Amino acid sequence: MDILPVLQTNFPSMVLCVVVFILLWMNRGKRGNFERLPPGPPPAPLVGNLFQIGVAQPYKYYLEFCNKYGSVCTIWLANKPVIILSGYQTIKDALVTQGEEFNGRAQYPLMMRSTNGFGVLASSGQRWKDLRRFSIMTLKNFGMGRRSVEERVQEEARSLVKAFDKFDDAVKLIFFNPKELLCNAVSNVICSIVFGHRFEYKDPEFLLLYNTVIAYFDVLNSPIGILYNIFPKIVKRIPGRQKAMFALLQKTQDYVKNQAEIRLKHLDANSTPQDYIEAFMVKMIQKKDLPNSEFHYDNLVSSVWNLFSAGTETTSSTLRQALLMMIKHPDIQARVHKEIDDVIGQDRSPSMDDRSKLPYTDAVIHEVQRSADLTPTSVPHKVNVDTEFKKYFIPKDTMVLPLLSSVLIDPKLWKNPENFDPENFLDMEGRFKKNDAFLAFGLGKRACLGEGLARAELFLFFTALLQHFTFVGTKPPEEIDTSPSFCSFGRMPRSYDCYAKPRA
Template sequence: MEAAGTWALLLVLLLLLLSLTLPASRARGHLPPGPAQLPLLGNLLQLRPGALYSGLLRLSKKYGPVFTVHLGPWRRVVVLVGHKAVQEALGDQAEEFSGRGTLATLDQTFNGHGVFFANGERWRQLRKFTMLVLRDLGMGKREGEELIQAEVQHLVEVFQGTEGCPFDPSLLLVQATSNIVCLLLFGLRFSYEDEEFQAVVRAAGGTLLGISSPWGQTYEMFSQLLQPLPGPHTQFLRHLDTLVAFTAQQVQRHQGNLDTSGPARDLVDAFLLKMAQEEQNLSTEFTEKNLLMTVTYLLFAGTMTVGATVRYALLLLLKYPEVQKQVQEELMRELQAGQAPCLGDRVRLPYTDAVLHEAQRLLALVPMGMPHVVTRTTHFRGYTLPQGTEIFPLLGSVLHDPAVFEQPEEFNPGRFLDVEGRFKKPEAFLPYSLGKRVCLGEGLARAELFLFFTAILQAFSLESPSSPDSLSLQPAVSGLFNIPPAFQLQVRPADHHPTVQTR
């Protein structure tokens, strides 16, 4: 932390020295109002790196749900706060707001390539292709469900091996969810003891931590100045390089044994076959660069997001043991002993489903949302946003919108149940965003969350060596992502024979 503070101080001094030589960005169009910017510094004084999200929320109280900020001198952003503003933009004007904005911490590597960072025709082709291939590989089908259930069983067996001793579940949960995406991408499943696999998973975690850290947020604001300089950003770029190198290794393996006559075994196979088909098309988007960047992003996202959410859901049950008891009672009432949970059980488990949704809402894994740009000059709420205007849709402000969710900072699964105890989902439940850029892995993520969570709660009672009151629910790091805090977990076999209640 001291090193980060020193770098921040040096940065401010350097900016002040340069403020007389570089022009500030000039707004075009009729943009929403916002705080006045300083030359070169932009709105640095109002937006403290390390608390960028809370700073934007604070500014919205003065400037309203749609306002403009300047992240340094080169980056002008329109911020959307609350369900109505985000819905009107990403939902009602989905096409206009469908461009992908900048993630400075990752742009040096991806450079507009791959399904996540691409725009225009490249993005449309890659997204359509990726969705079709994942569907062919079983996503949304029974084959995909069985793939997840098999990995769930591996994780349950490892949990059983802890024999009631305290352990940190973080790495195991991330490895389990990473294995699912590795099977879809590479046709490979790794042992949890595999050192190379552990290194890849830790690299994904290091990337997540780096881009969400105070320095990562500083880099987002001043990347053009900081990129050529030494600093903490070089460390999380090394983590990202590890992911890219691992992906490149797997692609090379597939190139060496590709069967051009048979069906694709996984996404890399499918992409290579598509590249061969388009070999004579000089303008094709099915290139090795787009393959590498598509797969690297899917590996990163599929490794980190679901594992972090399951971990937070387990933490909530340690914090609120009465909720854990209700979940297990519903599981035992609705599922036969020894019957593995399946996606078809969701409708019979409304309380369990409500707990999972409330965990996602409360965590708000991606509070800043992913940056968008408008694809053409757009009229929005009386303002004119020129083509290329960058948009920050704050998904955390949607999931915690007090106009939709009463007492939004409280954990209350009941908000997802109607008066008869049936599950209900408010329109503002948008952890995967919405519109043209909605998360393409949403279906897979929802299936994984449900199957991992229900299987763990069916098999085990969860305990903590610490008292529930001492467990913090606050993210360990809050930036682009909210990273749940670490905690120790103890698991004991669940009682599958509850006392029969008599009238």
């Protein structure tokens, strides 16, 4: 019998068998660590549950899995298990009660590639603790939670109102897309904190920062971003927009490092207290003789990038969705107008002291955040050690996804979770009502560090814009789609044009 034709005919099958054998051999002995994982959908060989999860809106599939298998369940991304946490109590038990075990940061490849594992967002263990403490101290030194930050936001809000006002040419209103202006305003607040001053929106240095943020989230929330996070070694070799984004990111990181060095060299009699604080921070970072010190340029640059990227995108997207919801619900917009007119009027800028006097406006802002649900699964966590949780065993370094969506739409926790309804945050007397289930900023020690700044920006920008404008769509409210245009890592608001009609 001639064996050559037989080998040629069965060659593809033989290759497949060899590949499967090699993969099984490489993973020999590992399965024992996963025998007590939480239940979940059966994975397919090699690819896991990838084909059971949609590229768009994967969090909806996670919800379905949790409804079927329980509040703690396991999915497989290729050959790696991922633990999904669903429901307020389960998420709280993990991130608060057992926070030390669950506060690690998963090695999300796209994030790791953009930060090299440095910075407060991407770090774990002692490095994260040191950087978190350093970041909180630095933000406080720069005015976080004090009047100085509020004044920065108010200044930028006035500039934003002027920018919106340019779309009224005294003859007719001009429709426009508010995305860029909102992103510019939010980013400029962070610039004023980090660099000590705001930029004009067309400044080349400002455009570098702005364009990098846009490019990063464009990749992160695209199919290529999803594939990069699952198959990084393969996708990083494929041409595409991810390569252009990484090149742009490198320019931004070089710019931040250069700005830090400039702050150190240019101190004189005219320097402000903030200049000296910045120089002190840079000197700390420059020290090379500190054993195991996490205060070095790589962490400084990545932490600044964390502040820019996360702070700019989430807050500006929330504001963009807020204006869209006002266009969709003109009755709610009218009620916000009346409350602002009664409390603030037209002769002064809104301040944070006004928030307690504007319960309905405050409720609308919170409801925008709840219903928008911009980060359905939070930034991925990991367990730092082998962990017992809810009678299951989770091996060290396993990725964990807290499903925040499951809390924000829970009918047991909200009056009307399926619809946009500010009454979700109001009591029977119309007073603002807090709700522990409001997890828009996360939960536990890895919750958003910039929450205080984000809250100030959302309130002051939103009230300033509604104080001066009535927002109208380019088509009837009933035809406006408020669902996100694409969902993967985060939920991105739909792009739209609108009119900003000046109020008398």
